[in-house]
Amino acid sequence: MKTLFEAPLLLALALLLHAEAATAQSTGETAVVYQNASFITGDGSVLTDGVMVVRAGLIDLIGSRASTTLPAGAVSVDLQGRTVMPALIDAHAHIGYEAYTGWGAEYYGQQNIVENLQRYAWYGFGAVFSAGSDPVELAREIEAARQAGDYQGARLLVASGMAPPGQGPNAAFLAHVLAVEERTGQRILRGAATAEQGREAVREIAATGSRFIKIWVDDRGGTQEKMPAEVYSAIADEARSHGIRVLVHQQAAEDMPGLIDAGISGFLHGRIGPDVDEAMARAMAENEIFLVPNLGLGELRWERLADDPFLSDVLPAAVVQRLGEAFDTRQSAGPGPTYEQDLRVGFARLQAASVDIVLGTDAGAVRDHFFGYAGHRELEIFVRLGMTPLQAISAATGRAAHHLGLEDAGTLTAGKRADFIVLDASPLEDIRNTRRIHSVFLAGDAFDRSAFQQTAQ
Numbered sequence: 001m002k003t004l005f006e007a008p009l010l011l012a013l014a015l016l017l018h019a020e021a022a023t024a025q026s027t028g029e030t031a032v033v034y035q036n037a038s039f040i041t042g043d044g045s046v047l048t049d050g051v052m053v054v055r056a057g058l059i060d061l062i063g064s065r066a067s068t069t070l071p072a073g074a075v076s077v078d079l080q081g082r083t084v085m086p087a088l089i090d091a092h093a094h095i096g097y098e099a100y101t102g103w104g105a106e107y108y109g110q111q112n113i114v115e116n117l118q119r120y121a122w123y124g125f126g127a128v129f130s131a132g133s134d135p136v137e138l139a140r141e142i143e144a145a146r147q148a149g150d151y152q153g154a155r156l157l158v159a160s161g162m163a164p165p166g167q168g169p170n171a172a173f174l175a176h177v178l179a180v181e182e183r184t185g186q187r188i189l190r191g192a193a194t195a196e197q198g199r200e201a202v203r204e205i206a207a208t209g210s211r212f213i214k215i216w217v218d219d220r221g222g223t224q225e226k227m228p229a230e231v232y233s234a235i236a237d238e239a240r241s242h243g244i245r246v247l248v249h250q251q252a253a254e255d256m257p258g259l260i261d262a263g264i265s266g267f268l269h270g271r272i273g274p275d276v277d278e279a280m281a282r283a284m285a286e287n288e289i290f291l292v293p294n295l296g297l298g299e300l301r302w303e304r305l306a307d308d309p310f311l312s313d314v315l316p317a318a319v320v321q322r323l324g325e326a327f328d329t330r331q332s333a334g335p336g337p338t339y340e341q342d343l344r345v346g347f348a349r350l351q352a353a354s355v356d357i358v359l360g361t362d363a364g365a366v367r368d369h370f371f372g373y374a375g376h377r378e379l380e381i382f383v384r385l386g387m388t389p390l391q392a393i394s395a396a397t398g399r400a401a402h403h404l405g406l407e408d409a410g411t412l413t414a415g416k417r418a419d420f421i422v423l424d425a426s427p428l429e430d431i432r433n434t435r436r437i438h439s440v441f442l443a444g445d446a447f448d449r450s451a452f453q454q455t456a457q
């Protein structure tokens, strides 16, 4: 699965692994054995009655109880028949703008971003990819602070943004992104009107050490200019030569074949309607291009979310009340007559072609599309449309990690980071059991969920 252009990423990862392991050693060399549990490993397999040994923030070994020799002097934890799965990964979000009592550029900053990442951890997420709406240098400082142990939360990955000049996310969001650029003095978006401008901007981004570029290609419902094929092709080509992955906002089928030919890495708003045909699905699979269907965003106002304790437990009471009132007075909501059938057919077509469907939510891009919570809803939608719970979990763990270059995360495998969730009931019986979180561990350390919950209410 490795391609040549991933080599710089692997080098960066090796350095990162080394740094993180060194930090973890100071917190505990003692091995901890987790046993009497089922382990969903994140690569499509399940280990019933398994054991997992964690040491220095990493998974030391994992296997069946019968065939595993436990290390001497280890601390043993009896999980009493619970289920363990890898920490989840959200491959499409926008951190920093959502502050629950309000949304916008005025909230963007270190404090709110750390809160957002802790919220992800409360929901069992170990990493989140924020797609083209962050000042990369600031995000990197916040991620460095996490690695130094200043706070515990989901790992943060960010992308540099590119679009036709003066453009980017939808008009409402764009104004806020530009306001953050102005306040921080750091670039978030770079414009390109020609192929050469595209290449030049990619070289500039490569010099900053960015590993990802997010491009906006479609016309956002006729409100913005489309990015021409020669521009996105040049961007993708130049990015490949720098080992940078290009992830795409493209909500219509029309430019998907051109983008596939251009060699992009993934679709962050992958269209899965009837117009995405078998040939397109096959081309995505052959080129190992992943697709984030991002369906929960469209279904956001269809449920009375205020009634769900999995959300209201970590929101201020005033926000819960506002959510309830907004739902009760909503103008129109709900699917059109062919919505469900179109999705089912499209989803089945992608699955039949073995396209890598990856979990992403676009959480934080609009108000009230909440971090972490949105991911559990997306898992439920995946199963509703035809995935088995095991397939849905792989899409949100091992497969997401692979496509984001997180080779040290996503599966419960010896040598990887000990990022995992302990569940009180098995999600293989009901995908909604991913919500029955007993505890969350990041790099081997328990995340204090009750402390977060108290500050969040």
Ligand SMILES: [Zn+2]
Binding pocket: 092, 093, 094, 131, 362, 365
């Ligand atoms: Zn987005």
